[in-house]
Amino acid sequence: MAVTWNNEYYMALEGRDLQANAMAVDNSGTYVLLAGRRYIAIRNLDEHLEVVQKFPRQSKYDVGAAEWNPTLHKRELCVISSNQRLEVLTWRSQELIQTHSLRAHTRVITDLNWHRFDPNILASCSVDTFIHIWDLRDARRPSLSLSAIAEASQVRWNKISSNLLATAHDGDIKIWDQRKGTAPVQYVAAHLSKIHGLDWNPNTETQLATSSQDNTVKFFDMTNPRRAEYVLTTNAPVWRARFTPFGNGLVTVVVPQLRRGENSLLLWNTANRSTPMHTFIGHRDVVLEFEWRKQMPGSSDFQLITWSKDQTLLVWKIEPFLQKLCGHEPDEPREEVAVNTESSEIVKIRKKTLPKIQPLQQEFSLLNVHIPNLEVTAMDSATRTCTVFANVNSFMVNLQVSFPNAYPHGVPPVFQIMPESTVNDTIGTQLLQTLNHLAQQRVSKNRTCLESCLRQMVTTLEQLSTDSENDRIFDSSYAEPNNVFGGYNDAYIPFPRTSxxxxxxxxxxxxxxxxxxxxxxxxxxxxxxxxxxxxxxxxxxxxxxxxxxxxxxxxxxxxxxxxxxxxxxxxxxxxxxxVSGLLLANKQLAEEYILDGDVATICKHNAATAAVVGRWDLVQAWTLAELIACTQSKNEEWYNHPFGNQLSEALISHYASHFDIQMAAMLSCIFGKNQVNYSHQSSKKSILHTGNGGSPYHTIPPTEVPPDDWVFPSLKTMRSTSLDNLHLNENGKCLPKKNGTVSLYEYFKLSYAEILHRWGLLYSRAEVLKYMCGPPESHKGVEFLTDCKNCLKPAKHCTCSNCKKFSLNCIICHVSVRGSANCCIVCGHGGHTKHLKQWFEKRDVCPSGCGCRCLIETASIFTA
Known part of the structure; x- marks a missing residue:
């Protein structure tokens, strides 16, 4: 569709198939990126047509955050977070290519932020309490890791100082200087509730704004952070608060999880914090992300890009009168010079700004006229009236809405049911009471209410019509406003399934x-x-x-x-x-299949069993399996043989991709594959395992030496009765969602064992489980524990798992021990290994003064 401004904004994209929850705008303001679990989409905002390039994502994790590189030098770079990983992408020649995959976090990443001046540096924070600073010139590991002890939810580089960054931890803020080690330089107890957003002032180096669950936005000066400079109070938890690129403006969005029906953005002047200067109304669901677009050359208007849960991308025009409300004086309209062709005179043409649009006229232009069972018959902004007609079941209502001059600033419209309506007085009274209550709720917040009231009108008539048909018409004491308005909010909650x-x-x-x-x-x-x-x-x-x-x-x-x-x-x-006839798993086959004996004998018997039930495809498969077994026993180069490893793998993958878990599991039992180092050692012999419970042709590694990438599937954490934990590639080949082909084959066996258990075939189930491989138990040797000096609880590491503080202080330097340490097992004193070594090179008595001869006493214990 063509781009047309709807007074205040235009819809740049409506992509319900994207299911994106992260949005970012590039440095030039040309491209917007939308990222979700299924796709990454790129939209050129300069194009007049709604052309979107979509790039599929093969990931089971959603995208948590997305951001373009803010520098001009590398503005083609963007980064997204997916679970514990950062993906750096390059947008070049209409292609989106992944260039880096950054892995260091052990828990889900909560936020990321590019450095404002260095295009190679970005920061990420995670639930694992670490803030990692990455340098793309060496992306193998973070260039600097900051330990915050508590979970980090936000990270933001200072927009003026190149070395400062701020992080949010529940209701607290920590300020870091990357030049001064791994300890924060400032700590601010900002809020009593969780902080949802941070933003540095682009004009003041030391000012930071925080938005919180406690319904406030606080502004701190880092030169004196004990108290907030000033506080902006709202009537809802604030999800994001960001400075405008002009004047003293600030844009806020409420927490989407807690405020159903509140889909607007508010524009504030931080110098006048009593009421918002403007409300941006247009989205039908909560706003997930918003960013500013770079101002176009020759234009005095700024643009705000917003992405909502309703999967629409809106571009808002911030006209000069809104900028003035935020204390910014736009440039005066320029005078352009033109030549009069008739008189050859030079004429100066002065551009004029557009007048401010009336709120009622704007609301009429934004009204959705395609509401089911309702027709808008007339809208007149001059007389400030609107007439609608609703036809719901047996009710026909002609409603006129009149808008006072002060609407919507605390004054609701007047609703009147016209004489040609076919509803009785009781129904009409309840309908008007519902509409008046909803309208009063909206205008008390200086918000328009026409579309909300019209939708509620249809809903109320449908409900009243149902009760009327069953001879249970509401009386006037029933339709209490609080109940009806509660139902309006619950319109966003789907009804539970009844079938x-x-x-x-x-x-x-x-x-x-x-x-x-x-x-x-x-x-x-x-x-x-x-x-x-x-x-x-x-x-x-x-x-x-x-x-x-x-x-x-x-x-x-x-x-x-x-x-x-x-x-x-x-x-x-x-x-x-x-419906057993519709499924591939067959109980008769399970009863007759065998797994005990020579592989060739097993295959012959199972092929005959498949022939009895008419599964000729399985007869061919078992015949091929027999040939593979014979080839394996005679040919030392079995891995490269045509009837060797590749054919057995193809058979298993084929039946798994067709969801025949029974055949995939049986083949996995007799031809388990060892993928360890095969790609590098294809000329070597296959590993033959003759351990307990396994076939002599079983090529799964012995239990004592599991592969490095072993991942054992847990029956409690997966739906083993289906292949929901697997996916197919473009060629239809079944692939594991976790690393390791061994783990994939173990999954088939475990799933088939559960099916046998449900059938009551416990002996056959035990036979399958004999072919399961498990990781070896970890070695348990002598372990020495120290008691935390703070809470006196046993601690295995330098940080106590109970009180989260350092558990050991060096007895010599009295500094908390973070690295290598030694302790005396007699008196319990200890500290840094280096310091203790220097001490005991010249002395033999404990440095604490307890009198213990640590080296002698310890040696006597081990020699006793």
Whole structure:
């Protein structure tokens, strides 16, 4: 679609298939990046058409944060965080290529930030309490790691000083100087609740703004951080607060998880913090991210880019009058020189700024006229009226809305039901009461309410129509405003499922659904499940003794039927079906298959078993397996033989990709693959394992020597009855989601063992489990523990796991020990190994003065 400004903004992208939750704008303001679990998308904002380039992501982890390089020198670089990893990408020639993969964090990454001046440096923070500073010129490991002890949620480089950066830890802030080691240079106890956002002032080196769960934005001067310079108080937890590139402005967004229905951005003047200067209304869901676009040459307007959970990208025009509200004086309109062709005179043309648009006219232009069961018949900004017509089931309502001059600043519109409507006084009173309450709630915050009221009007009429059909019309004391408005907020919560089906791996299908009378009783239009939980709010009155539950929604109205028919309501039925004929796993095969004996004999027997049940594809597979076994026993170069390793691997992968877990597991038992060093040692003989419980042709490494990348799948943490933990590549080949082919084959065996257990074939299950390989137990030798000097609890490491403080102080230098240490096992005193070595080279008595001869006493214990 073509780009057209809708008064204040235009929609640059509507990408519901992207499911992106991270957004970033590049240094030039030309490209915007949207990243999610499925795709990374690039949109050129200078293009007039909505052209988006999408690049698929093969990852099971979502994107936590994204950011372009802010420097002009390397503005083609961008970085995204995915779980514990940072991916650095290069945007060049309309292609997005990964250039670096940065791995050092052990827990999920919470935030990242490029250095403002050095294009090669970026910082990341994580739940693992570390802040890593990366240099892309040597990306193998972080160039500097800062330990914060507590979880870090935000990291931001100073926008003026090149060495300072700030991090947020719950409600505290730490300021770091990368030139001064690994300790913070300042510590600020900023909030009592969690800090969601940090932002340095682009014009003042020492000023930092923090947004928090406690409904405040605080501004700190790092030269005197004990108290905040000033506080901006809002009526909701603040998700982000960022300075504007002009004047004293600040843009805030509320916490999306806690404020359903609050989708606006607020523009503040930090010099006048009593009320916001402007509200940006346009998104239909919470705003996830926003950034400023670089000002275009020759333009006095700034642009704000916002990305919302409604999967729309909006570009907002910040006109000169909004800049003036934030204390910024835009450049005066320029005079352009033109030549009059008739008189050859030079004429000066002065550009004029556009007048401010009236709020009501703007609201009319933004109104969504495609609301189901409702038609907007007239909108007149001159007379300040709007007329709509709603047709819901048996109700037809013609509603006129009049807007006072002070609307929406604390004054609600006036709603009037016109005479041609077909609703009685009771229904009309309840409808107007609901609309007036919702409108008053909106305008009390200086927000418009027309579209919200129209949507609530349709919802209320649908609910009242349902009760009217069942002879349960609301009385005037029922429709209390608080209940109705609560239902409006619950419109974002989906209704629970009332029907469904689930397959089991052993050929069982379980189905459940609503009782037939519950579907028929309400009529044709109410036969479907409600869209949201708000339906419950209008079914039950406060005076009713019934609980507001999903079950009561379907059985509450049965009283009317029971009263006349004197019959008891029937209960919902759960149906269980045998669908074993639709699945590839076969119980008869499981009963007849064998795994004990020579591999060739096993294959012949299993091929005959497959022929009995008519599985000729399995007969061919077992015949090939027999040839592989014969080749393996005779050919020393089995790995490179055509009937060797590659064919066995292809067989297993084929059946796994077709979700035949039974055949994949059986082949894995007799042809387990050892992937360790095969790529480098293909000419060597295969490792033959003749240990307990294994076939002589079993090539899985012995239990005593597991591969380095061993990952044993846990039955408790996976759905082993399906192949949900696997995925297919472009060629249809089954790949493990975790490292190591050995782990993949072990997964097949464990999944098949569970199927056998459900069938009750415990002997066959035990045979399969004999082929399982497990990692060796870790060596348990003599271990010495020290008691923490602070909490007196045993500590294995330099940091106590209980109180999180350093557990040992050096008895010589009295500094906390972080590296190599030694302690006397008699008196318990110790410290740095280097200091103790220097001490005992000249003395033999403990440096603490306890009188213990540490070296002699310790030696006597070990020689005793």
């Amino acid at each position: 469904g089906a689930k397959f089991c791996s052993v050929g069982i299908l379980v189905c459940f659904g609503r009782a037939p009378h519950a579907r028929r009783f309400s009529g044709k239009l109410e036969a479907t499940t409600p869209r949201a939980l708000s339906a419950l709010e209008t079914i039950f009155s406060k005076r009713s003794s019934d609980h507001v539950t999903v079950s009561n929604y379907y059985y509450h109205k049965q009283r009317f039927r029971v009263k006349h028919s004197k019959s008891k309501p029937s209960k919902a039925v759960v149906h269980v079906y045998d």
